[in-house]
Amino acid sequence: MSAVSASGRPVLKVRDLEVRFSVKREGLFAKPSQLYAVDGVSFEIAPGRTLGLVGESGSGKSTTALAAARLIPARRGHVEIDGVDVLSLEGEALRQQRRNVQFIFQDPYSSLNPRLRARDVVREPLDRLGIDSPAERASRVAELFRDVGLRPEQERLFPHQFSGGQRQRLGVARAIASRPKLVICDEPVSALDVAVQAQILNLLRRLQREHGLTYLFISHDLGVVQHMCNEVAVMYTGRIVEQASRVRLFTRPLHPYTRALLSSVPSADPTLDSRAGRILITGDPPSPIDPPQGCRFASRCPIAIERCRSETPPLVAHEPDHRVACHRAGEPIGADATRTH
Amino acid sequence: MSEPHSGPLLSLRDLTVEFATRDGTVPVLDRLSIDLDAGATLGLVGESGCGKSMTALAIMGLVPSPPGRFAGGSILFADEDLTRASDAHLRDIRGNSISMIFQEPMTSLNPVYTIGEQIAEVLRRHQDLGRRAAWERAVELLDSVSIPLPGRRAHDYPHQLSGGMRQRVMIAIALACRPRILIADEPTTALDVTVQAQIFDLLQALREETGTAIILITHDMGVVAEMTERVVVMYAGRMVEEGPVRDILSEPHHPYTRGLIASVPHLHAEVSDEPEDLLEIPGIVPSLAEFGQERCLFAPRCPRVSDRCRSEQPLLRGSGGWHKAACWHPEAGPA
Ligand SMILES: Nc1ncnc2c1ncn2[C@@H]1O[C@H](COP(=O)(O)OP(=O)(O)OP(=O)(O)O)[C@@H](O)[C@H]1O
Ligand SMILES: Nc1ncnc2c1ncn2[C@@H]1O[C@H](COP(=O)(O)OP(=O)(O)O)[C@@H](O)[C@H]1O
Ligand code: SF4
Ligand code: SF4
Ligand SMILES: [Mg+2]
Ligand SMILES: [Mg+2]
Numbered sequence: 098m099s100a101v102s103a104s105g106r107p108v109l110k111v112r113d114l115e116v117r118f119s120v121k122r123e124g125l126f127a128k129p130s131q132l133y134a135v136d137g138v139s140f141e142i143a144p145g146r147t148l149g150l151v152g153e154s155g156s157g158k159s160t161t162a163l164a165a166a167r168l169i170p171a172r173r174g175h176v177e178i179d180g181v182d183v184l185s186l187e188g189e190a191l192r193q194q195r196r197n198v199q200f201i202f203q204d205p206y207s208s209l210n211p212r213l214r215a216r217d218v219v220r221e222p223l224d225r226l227g228i229d230s231p232a233e234r235a236s237r238v239a240e241l242f243r244d245v246g247l248r249p250e251q252e253r254l255f256p257h258q259f260s261g262g263q264r265q266r267l268g269v270a271r272a273i274a275s276r277p278k279l280v281i282c283d284e285p286v287s288a289l290d291v292a293v294q295a296q297i298l299n300l301l302r303r304l305q306r307e308h309g310l311t312y313l314f315i316s317h318d319l320g321v322v323q324h325m326c327n328e329v330a331v332m333y334t335g336r337i338v339e340q341a342s343r344v345r346l347f348t349r350p351l352h353p354y355t356r357a358l359l360s361s362v363p364s365a366d367p368t369l370d371s372r373a374g375r376i377l378i379t380g381d382p383p384s385p386i387d388p389p390q391g392c393r394f395a396s397r398c399p400i401a402i403e404r405c406r407s408e409t410p411p412l413v414a415h416e417p418d419h420r421v422a423c424h425r426a427g428e429p430i431g432a433d434a435t436r437t438h
Numbered sequence: 439m440s441e442p443h444s445g446p447l448l449s450l451r452d453l454t455v456e457f458a459t460r461d462g463t464v465p466v467l468d469r470l471s472i473d474l475d476a477g478a479t480l481g482l483v484g485e486s487g488c489g490k491s492m493t494a495l496a497i498m499g500l501v502p503s504p505p506g507r508f509a510g511g512s513i514l515f516a517d518e519d520l521t522r523a524s525d526a527h528l529r530d531i532r533g534n535s536i537s538m539i540f541q542e543p544m545t546s547l548n549p550v551y552t553i554g555e556q557i558a559e560v561l562r563r564h565q566d567l568g569r570r571a572a573w574e575r576a577v578e579l580l581d582s583v584s585i586p587l588p589g590r591r592a593h594d595y596p597h598q599l600s601g602g603m604r605q606r607v608m609i610a611i612a613l614a615c616r617p618r619i620l621i622a623d624e625p626t627t628a629l630d631v632t633v634q635a636q637i638f639d640l641l642q643a644l645r646e647e648t649g650t651a652i653i654l655i656t657h658d659m660g661v662v663a664e665m666t667e668r669v670v671v672m673y674a675g676r677m678v679e680e681g682p683v684r685d686i687l688s689e690p691h692h693p694y695t696r697g698l699i700a701s702v703p704h705l706h707a708e709v710s711d712e713p714e715d716l717l718e719i720p721g722i723v724p725s726l727a728e729f730g731q732e733r734c735l736f737a738p739r740c741p742r743v744s745d746r747c748r749s750e751q752p753l754l755r756g757s758g759g760w761h762k763a764a765c766w767h768p769e770a771g772p773a
Contacts, residue, residue, distance in 0.1 A: 153630040154601070260722050290485045291657055292719035295701035299715045317630060324703035324713050347709045361635035362705045363660030365687060377639065378632055379584070381600045 106180050107141040108278050108311040109148075109165060114138045114174035116157075116164045120386060130386045134160040136335035138174075139412070142279070142328075145305070147312040149326030151319060151358070153382055156332040158315045162281045165313075166198045167191070179278045196226045196275040203284035205264035209256040209271075216242075216252035219270045228275055241270040244307075245300060262293035269300060273310065283315045298325060319362050323347055328418075331355050334382050334393040337412060341419040351415060351427040354378075354394045376430055392424070399430050446473040447651055448497070448619060452511035453521075455496050457726065458504060465730040466492050468675040469511065476618065477649045481666035481683065483656060483698065487723045488672040490655045494621045497653075498538055499528035516618075533564035537612040539605070541624040546608060547596040553580070553607045554592025560614045579610040583640055602633035609640065616648055623655045638665055659699055663687055671695045674724050674735040677754065681761030690773055691763035693740050694719070699773050734766070742767045 116135040122128075135157045142148045150158045164171045167183055176183050178197055186194050199222070202208040209218050216238050223234045242249060245266040256264055265285065272280055282301065286294040298321065304310055316322050322329055323343060330340040331354065339352040350356045357376040378397045383389055392398070395405040405424055412422040421427075455467040467489050474480055482490045495501050497513060499520060513520040515536070520528065532538075540546050548556060557576035561567045567575060573592070580588035583606040596604055605625060612620055622641070626634035642665070645652055654665050662669050662683060669686050671679040671694065679692040690696040697719035721739040728735060734747040746766050756762040 153632065262722065290723075291698060292485060292701050293722065295703075295716040295718045296720075298703065299718060302715065319631070320703040320705040323705055323709065324716070344709045344711065347705070348707075357632055359705070361631040363634075363638070363658065363664040365659040365663050365699065365702070365704050375635065377635060379636065380586070381602060381633070 105144070107177075108144050108179055109140075109142045109313065110175075110177040111141070111161070111165055112139045112175040114161065114164055114176065115172045116160050116169065117172050132386045133335045133388050134385060135164060135171075136388075138332075138335075138337055140330055140337065140340060142311055142313060144311055145309045146328065147305070147314050147326045149322040149329040150313065150315045150332060151317065151322050151329060152332035154317065155334075155385065156382070157335045157385075158332055159283055161332070162200075162283060162313055162315060166200070166281060167194075192226070196222070196228060197278040199272040199275060199277040199280055201265075201268050201272045201280065201282045201285045203287050205256075205261060205268050205288065208268060209264060211256055213255070214252070215247070215254050215256065215259070215267055218256065218267055219274055222271060222275050226275055237274065238270075241274055244273075244304065245270045260293075261289055262296055265289060265293075265297050266300065269297070269304070273304060273308070276308075279311050279313060281313045281315070284317070285314075286321065287316070287318070294321075301325070319359065331358070334385055334388055336393065336422065337420075338394065338422045339420065340412070341416075345416070345419050349419075351419070351421045352394075352423050353398050353400055353425075353430060356430065357399075392422075400425050400428060446514075447476040447478075447516065448472075448474040449514040450493075450497075450511070451514065453496060453513060454508070454510035455492060455501055455506055456509040457506050459726055461727045463509075464726050465509065466506065466675050466726065467496060468730055470675075470677055471511075472670055472677070472680075474619065474651050474653065477645070477651050478668070479645070479652045479654065479666040481654050481656060481662035481669040482672060483659065483662055483669060484672035485657065485698075485723050487726075489675040490672055491623055492675075493672070494538060494623050494653065494655060497619075497621065498532055498536060499523065499525075500532075530564075533560070534615045535617055536619045536621065537615070537617040538621040538623065539608045539612045539625050541627050547604060549596055552593050552595055553599070557592075557607070557611055557614055560611055564615050575614075576610075579614055580607070582613075582644070583607070583610045584636070585610075600633075602629055602636065605629060605633075605637055606640065609637070609644075613644060613648070613650070617650055619651045619653065621653045621655070624657070625654075626661075627656075641665070659687065659702065660704065671698070675729045676735070676764065678736070678765070679761075679763040680754070685761045688772055689770075691757070691761065691768035691770075692736075692765045693742050693767075693769060694736050695763075696769055696773055697739075734764075742769070 114135055115137060118132040118134055119129040120132045122130050138161055140148060152158055163169045165176050171184060183194055219241055220234055220238050223229060229237060239249060242252060247266055286297050289297060314325050326343055328342055329346045330337045333354050339355045350359055357378045360375045380397050383393055383396055391407050392405040392410050395401045410422045410424045412420050414420050415426060450470050450472045453467055453470045454465050456463050457466050482493060484490055508521045554573060554576045557579055558572035561572040561575055577588045577592050580592055585591050585603060585606055626637050656662060666683055669683050670677055673694050679695045686695060690699060700717035701719055703716060719739055724735055732751045733749055734752050737743045737747045752764045752766045754762040754764045
């Protein structure tokens with residue numbers, strides 16, 4: 098995979114990751130069912146790069162990230178962060194590993210402790226992980242405030258005294274405080290107004306350039322993903338169905354779901370009639386509880402064939418930087434499946 | 439459809455809605471004038487807090503009071519001023535002539551009744567249908583919004599449906615009485631794009647079929663471009679630009695509109711290896727306390743600001759009558 102750059106090993110390497118949840122079924126004595134949240138996911142991210150994870154709500158994006166960071170248990174699989182096998186770590190080694198992966202969440206309102214002053218919000222991971230001396234931590238906080246575009250006098254304020262965008266800046270400062278190898282951004286701008294989104298997206302890109310950060314970037318907004326990511330993986334009901342470089346994924350998508358997804362995005366280009374030639378898919382994704390055999394997109398796929406319902410299509414490389422899981426990858430999607438009126 | 443009167447179906451004229459706040463009375467809607475023709479589509483865009491939802495609530499006669507009240511102007515619907523209508527009459531209009539769908543369908547559906555019962559209830563109340571006829575019509579409506587197996591699904595409770603299906607049920611309820619106007623306030627913000635595309639297709643098809651005019655509130659310029667013919671850009675309770683969608687997207691006059699378009703990473707067909715940084719609109723929307731001041735309220739964030747902007751309020755001025763902007767130094771040329 099292209100994720101291994103000249104500078105060496107990937108920052109994050111995930112192999113065959115599986116996460117299941119037990120969910121209660123209706124009926125008093127029914128035994129619990131299995132919810133296949135993440136079902137055999139593999140990918141890598143090279144240093145200084147951004148991998149985007151896209152897919153519908155419930156497709157398993159956040160669960161993948163949480164399991165890779167070992168915040169929830171994986172049922173199976175292998176995760177390496179900068180070469181360290183993290184799923185087998187215990188005790189102090191595990192605690193030390195925590196500094197290497199940090200999160201930026203969607204909702205800056207609920208993800209920051211409202212009782213801490215801004216400087217303590219940012220400093221807390223350093224205290225908790227015992228990073229640097231107390232004096233060094235104070236100057237690190239001042240440096241971080243500058244880095245994310247907050248003013249020194251704001252260090253004393255509480256989170257509720259900040260606007261939504263400023264609070265997300267605090268979240269960013271906190272996430273990069275421990276100099277993590279990997280920053281996981283889970284819908285980092287979805288709760289923000291459009292103008293403020295641009296401010297945060299530009300900030301994330303600037304910090305990446307200046308500090309060589311590596312991002313796993315989760316978003317349902319394809320425009321944002323196209324703007325932010327070097328590589329993109331598309332998830333559908335717990336699995337990656339397509340993964341490619343930005344240019345390939347957006348210009349030559351091969352999986353019918355990716356193609357439907359891209360053609361569903363409303364275009365702001367007034368000269369372009371994006372409704373013509375749209376691949377319209379109907380219905381909803383299948384339930385992740387005891388999901389169907391074979392390709393999980395088969396129930397909505399306009400070009401599904403018999404084989405799709407029995408045989409799971411493996412994720413295979415069509416080009417060196419382009420993996421697709423589809424028995425009919427790239428085949429034309431008939432006129433009956435596209436919009437006609 | 440033949441009109442009993444000439445002119446627009448709905449016309450806001452200098453509509454002002456005031457809120458009582460700790461710092462005094464402020465206009466959340468400040469002399470707003472908007473026309474909507476029968477069967478037309480209109481987009482309402484702007485950052486949150488600019489008064490889009492309040493505009494919708496005002497049209498529906500649902501301005502929360504207190505703190506809100508009509509403080510001037512009128513809302514003419516079929517030549518009647520809704521700001522003076524009685525509560526009973528407004529309820530009647532809400533059921534039959536103007537309906538609204540909200541962003542989060544779960545909060546507007548009643549969790550203890552099946553969706554069939556909820557649609558049938560609307561029909562019984564407003565259309566005088568019997569129990570049986572109302573239920574049958576409810577199932578038909580579910581079918582018309584592409585709910586699979588509508589006869590069976592009618593017995594489901596809201597929590598048994600996906601977000602997309604719940605929103606389709608809301609549309610079915612909103613269209614139950616064939617309203618003249620449908621107001622949709624961010625109807626797809628909580629949905630995935632493939633489902634959003636289904637909902638928009640559905641709305642377009644229903645509009646073609648019933649001639650219902652649509653007011654669509656959104657922050658997404660792509661949605662505006664696909665769904666509406668005309669767009670109104672709001673900022674701090676005022677209309678700052680209005681015109682045909684094509685003109686506004688290709689040649690926005692107001693710096694705020696220009697910023698709204700350029701600050702969003704739109705999906706492009708041409709993909710570059712290293713995208714440019716996004717254009718930022720610095721700062722944030724002013725707080726309610728600043729609404730109504732006699733100056734350009736966008737001045738603190740505007741790249742073209744001059745002294746005049748800070749002391750004098752720009753009024754809407756047209757180019758060719760259709761495309762208007764409230765700015766002392768409007769932009770010219772493509773976005
Ligand atoms: N703690 C949990 N217990 C049971 N099921 C869970 C739990 N967490 C997640 N799930 C389920 O796992 C699946 C994947 O969820 P996940 O949160 O990863 O989706 P996502 O892709 O991040 O979606 P979104 O875009 O809505 O954030 C979903 O079906 C979800 O309901
Ligand atoms: N019930 C209320 N009490 C006080 N202020 C309100 C209330 N509802 C809305 N507002 C204020 O009115 C302004 C316009 O709100 P709204 O119409 O909801 O904006 P939009 O829909 O454009 O996001 C905002 O400043 C908002 O905070
Ligand atoms: S494997 Fe079959 S059902 Fe799945 S996406 Fe490909 S063609 Fe469609
Ligand atoms: S009036 Fe002045 S401050 Fe307001 S938008 Fe126009 S140029 Fe900017
Ligand atoms: Mg998630
Ligand atoms: Mg609103």
